[in-house]
Amino acid sequence: MMTAFVPLGDQAALAYFADESTALAFAATVRIGAPSWLVDVVQAYTSVAVFFDLDQTHLATVAEQLRALASNLAPAANHQGPLHRIPCCYEFGPDLERVASHGGLSTDAVIHEHTRTVFTVYAIGFCPGFPYLGYLPEPLCGVPRLASPRVRVEAGSVGLTGRQTGIYTEGRPGGWNLIGRTPLELVHVSDGYFPLRTGDRVQFQRIDPAEFKKLHGQRL
Numbered sequence: 001m002m003t004a005f006v007p008l009g010d011q012a013a014l015a016y017f018a019d020e021s022t023a024l025a026f027a028a029t030v031r032i033g034a035p036s037w038l039v040d041v042v043q044a045y046t047s048v049a050v051f052f053d054l055d056q057t058h059l060a061t062v063a064e065q066l067r068a069l070a071s072n073l074a075p076a077a078n079h080q081g082p083l084h085r086i087p088c089c090y091e092f093g094p095d096l097e098r099v100a101s102h103g104g105l106s107t108d109a110v111i112h113e114h115t116r117t118v119f120t121v122y123a124i125g126f127c128p129g130f131p132y133l134g135y136l137p138e139p140l141c142g143v144p145r146l147a148s149p150r151v152r153v154e155a156g157s158v159g160l161t162g163r164q165t166g167i168y169t170e171g172r173p174g175g176w177n178l179i180g181r182t183p184l185e186l187v188h189v190s191d192g193y194f195p196l197r198t199g200d201r202v203q204f205q206r207i208d209p210a211e212f213k214k215l216h217g218q219r220l
Contacts, residue, residue, distance in 0.1 A: 005063060011039075012051045013062050015070065020122050020134070023048050024199050028079035029069050037062065043198035044123040045132075081200035083118065084220055086167070086182050088158050088204040089212040090114075093179035095146075099160065102143045110179065113137045114204055119165060121200045129169040129187035131196045136163050149175035156182045158204065180204070183215040195220040 008014040017023040027043040030050055037056040042049045052062050090096060090111050100107045119133035126132075135141075145161045150173060153159070157168040159176030168174055169187040182204075187194055196202070207215070 005067065007059055008049055010059070011054050012049050013059060013066060015048045015050070015066060017046050017048070017070075020045055020120070022046075022073065024120070024122075025073045025075065025079045026070055028081075028199055029073060030066070033069065035065065044125070079199065081121070081197065083201045083203060084196065085203050085205050086184060086220065087207040087211065087215055088115075088180040088182050089207050089209055090180040091209055092181040092212070093158070095159075095177040096179045099140065099143050099177050099179055103139050105139060110140065111206055113139050114160075114165070114179065115206055117203070119202045121196055121198050121202065124194075124196065124198060126166075127168070127170045127172055128189055129194045129196060131166055131186075131200075131202065133165045133167075133202055134163060136160060136165055140165075143177050145175040146177065149173050153178065154181065156184065156186070158182060181212070183207075183212045183218065185217055185219050188219075193219065 006014050015026065017026060023043055023046050027041050027048045030041050037052045039051040039053055050062065050066060096107050096110060100110045117137050121131045122134050123132040124130060140160060141163050143161055152171055153168045153174035155168060155171045157178050158180040159166055159168065159174065159178045161176045166176065167182060167186060186196065
């Protein structure tokens with residue numbers, strides 16, 4: 001059920017839900033319905049922002065239609081996004097040992113847990129296309145961020161903290177624990193290339209450094 005509904009500026013409506021799966025189902029339902037006034041749908045965990053064309057409609061009408069959609073959602077499983085299998089070289093994870101030590105695991109056990117899990121993209125942010133992926137299996141949960149963030153994290157780095165994992169799509173500072181790196185290009189701003197969206201699913205696949213070199217720069 002939708003638990004709240006508020007305006008977001010004068011050209012968007014923001015809906016809050018009890019859980020991520022309901023928010024995902026709502027976002028997918030709005031996209032599928034594609035009303036003529038729709039500009040964009042942006043999910044972030046349990047909230048969904050719906051942007052509309054102010055020349056075609058107004059907030060009260062949008063709110064009425066969104067409430068009707070929210071009251072009759074199909075199960076979230078019916079709206080699962082595509083599954084992306086993303087190669088990851090864990091030899092390029094400078095914090096892999098730290099994560100293993102925190103959980104009392106071997107590094108191979110960390111990799112096993114990370115690659116066996118199918119994650120969902122619950123939000124995109126921080127930098128262009130950065131996917132916030134949930135949720136980590138219990139053995140990998142609870143690892144705190146680094147005490148001092150790195151000045152630069154290379155594009156493709158796969159990190160985790162708390163209950164989440166994610167992929168740095170651009171080189172920039174960052175404080176997550178880096179456990180590997182993908183050779184794929186996951187964002188190209190000037191080309192408008194953003195292959196991951198909320199609701200998509202991601203599963204990491206272990207590769208070695210030789211395969212990393214072979215795949216480097218390829219797109220998803």
